Amino acid sequence: MYFAALLARTEDGWKASDTELDDVETLSDLTDLAREASVDEDTVLVFIEQEDAWFGVIRVDGEEDPRIFVSQASAAARSSYGEILLTDELLGREPGAEDSIAALEELVGLDGTEDSEPEGPGRSPGHSNDDDDDGPDPDAVPTGPLGDTGLLSDLGLPEAELLMLRTDALAEIADALGAAEDLETVR
Known part of the structure; x- marks a missing residue:
């Protein structure tokens, strides 16, 4: 079972919305979906979680390239949505x-x-x-976390804390951002 949500930063704080990933086939599709939710090209976070097996956070800031973090790369590699996040660049290929x-x-x-x-x-x-x-x-996917561990540092979640998250990670991330209630409403 998957859970996916968007958190868009606004002048009044974060606005959460659930999202369907049925039409998302590539990282570009996912990035476009995030940009559509953006208010004035501000930061949008995409959360994807598969039943405590792994979670991913994609950060989109305006027209910049997306920044990606995956908690368990090897578990994500066995998932259709995880494969979207595990780009050649992220895997060092x-x-x-x-x-x-x-x-x-x-x-x-x-x-x-x-x-x-x-x-x-x-x-x-x-x-x-x-x-x-x-x-x-060369095709092996590393176990453990992969990606930009600092993608949430400026938003209140240091790298070390992100790396320690396991179960209920998305709720803890939202709590650190001050968006726990917003995320809970779409969960």
Whole structure:
């Protein structure tokens, strides 16, 4: 079960609204949704939570690039909404790396040989001769927090406190921002 909400900063404080993510397929879609909720291009926070497994905060300030924090990257990677937040940039990959990896995987069979490559001497089924098999997987998503840990520091929630949040994290973030009641009304 997911929960998603927008918190838009206004002259009178924060205004919370729940949001549907059914039509959101990319980070750009999510950013556009946040900008639509913005008052005078002020700060908008997007909260996404999956039943205490992980939460994400996206901060959009006017036309600036969104800033993202994900509490448990490996759990988010197994979630359709989490995948939206785990961009190549956030994961430290070259943009489009997934497309290149998918194309290479199509060229190489499950046994590690190319389709036209015979299994000759020194090659056993399921074994490749790459020397870096023991190295880190470039596609692996790190466990634990990932992203901009300081995205809420200027709003009253220091990095250290953000990193310590586990369950009911969104309520604690909203409380630190002075928006707990607003968030509770849309929960």
